Every structure is written in structure tokens, then in C-alpha cells.
Amino acid sequence: MWFRTTNHKLVGSIYLYLGLYSGILGRSLSFIIRLELRKPGRFLINGQLYNSVVTSHALIMIFFRVMPTLVGAFGNWLLPLILGAPDLSLPRLNAMRFWLLPVALLLIISSFIVDGGAGTSWVLYPPLRTQGHRGSRVDMIILRLHRAGVSSILGSINFITTINILRSNSFRLETTRLFV
Numbered sequence: 001m002w003f004r005t006t007n008h009k010l011v012g013s014i015y016l017y018l019g020l021y022s023g024i025l026g027r028s029l030s031f032i033i034r035l036e037l038r039k040p041g042r043f044l045i046n047g048q049l050y051n052s053v054v055t056s057h058a059l060i061m062i063f064f065r066v067m068p069t070l071v072g073a074f075g076n077w078l079l080p081l082i083l084g085a086p087d088l089s090l091p092r093l094n095a096m097r098f099w100l101l102p103v104a105l106l107l108i109i110s111s112f113i114v115d116g117g118a119g120t121s122w123v124l125y126p127p128l129r130t131q132g133h134r135g136s137r138v139d140m141i142i143l144r145l146h147r148a149g150v151s152s153i154l155g156s157i158n159f160i161t162t163i164n165i166l167r168s169n170s171f172r173l174e175t176t177r178l179f180v
Contacts, residue, residue, distance in 0.1 A: 006091035011098055012076030018101060019069030022060050025109075029057035051119025052112055055141070058122030063148045064105050071155065072098065079159060082180055085166035090158045097154040104147040114140045 002014055035043045036050055044050045076094065080087055088094050111117050115137040118124075124142060163180060 004095075006087075006095045008076045008080050008088050008091065008094065011091075011094055012073045015068045015072030015076060015098060018098075018105075019065050019073060022064035022068070022105060026057055026061040026065055029053055029060065033057060048116050048119050049112075051121075052117030055118055055121055056108060056111065059108055059141070059145065060105070062122060063145065064101065064108070067152065068101060071152070072101075075155070075159060078179065079162060080166070082177060083163065083166060083171065084168040085162060088158055089162040089165050093154055093158050097151045097158065100147055100151040100154075104144055104151070107144040107147065108141065111137070111141050111144065117141075 002010065005011060005014075032043070032053055033050075036053075044053065076088070079085075118137045118141040120138060120141075124138065163176075167176070167180075
């Protein structure tokens with residue numbers, strides 16, 4: 001039922017579950033960071049592995065914890081209810097948008113395998129990318145973040161289409177609530 005649903009409330013619920021799972025994963029990476037900072041060099045083998053853990057922690061917390069919970073869960077629940085619409089205007093696109101995120105999360109987690117992982121922090125600065133990171137590790141993590149970005153763009157298209165097409169006749173854009 002959950003795997004094939006296009007109902008906006010159920011998709012919002014699984015967005016919330018993904019956010020909770022990502023929060024647990026990000027919190028455990030934060031715990032690893034704190035263990036390493038307690039006695040440097042005893043828990044993680046080298047500095048590159050520590051930098052990779054910091055990068056993964058930041059990317060997971062921002063792109064897979066905060067954004068899916070706030071935009072995905074609450075946007076899917078509240079936007080049709082505020083507009084008086086029965087569902088989002090493109091429900092299959094909404095479901096596809098969600099299923100791009102767990103795949104991107106699994107790819108981000110598996111980024112430790114590629115050349116020792118990208119240790120560039122969450123901003124992926126170009127100087128860090130070119131000087132100390134030879135190989136494809138940073139390219140792979142950028143490619144994996146693009147998958148999450150495509151998911152966000154598809155959600156934005158769906159939300160804008162829903163606002164323009166499915167709002168009730170009593171809602172004018174000038175008087176629409178700020179959340180919408």
C-alpha cells in the first residue's frame with residue numbers, strides 16, 4: 001500500500017518517516033564525530049575518513065532530514081487542505097519525487113566506498129575539490145546530490161501547478177495565505 005500510493009497524506013507520512021530515519025542516521029554520524037573529537041585518532045583511522053563523516057552528516061541532515069520533513073511532509077499534508085483541493089495536481093509525480101530521495105540517500109551513504117569518500121564539508125568548495133581530492137569521489141557525491149535536487153524541482157513544479165490549477169474560486173492570489 002505504501003509503495004504504490006499517490007495519496008498526498010500518505011506520501012506526506014512517508015516523507016516524515018524518511019526524515020525521521022535520516023535524523024537517526026545523521027545523529028549517529030554526529031555521535032561518531034563527537035567520539036573522534038574526544039580523543040583524536042583513536043576512533044577513526046585518518047583525517048580523510050573524519051572529513052568524509054562530517055560531509056555525510058551535513059548532507060544527510062540538510063537534504064534528507066530538514067528538507068523532506070518541512071517541505072515534503074508538511075507541504076503534502078497542508079497545501080491541498082489549505083487550498084481546498086482533493087489532492088495535489090500531479091499525484092504520480094509527487095510519488096516519483098519521493099522515491100528519488102531514498103535512492104539518493106542510499107547513494108550518499110555508499111559514498112564512503114568511492115576513493116575513501118568526499119571530505120569537503122556540506123558546501124563542496126571548489127578549492128577543496130581540486131587540491132586534495134583526486135579521483136571521482138567529489139564528482140560522485142555531487143551527482144548524488146543532483147538526484148535529490150531533481151526531486152526538489154519536481155516537487156516545486158507540482159506545488160506551483162496545484163496552487164494555480166486546483167485552488168478554489170474564492171482564493172485569489174492576492175488574498176492567499178502566506179504558507180501557500
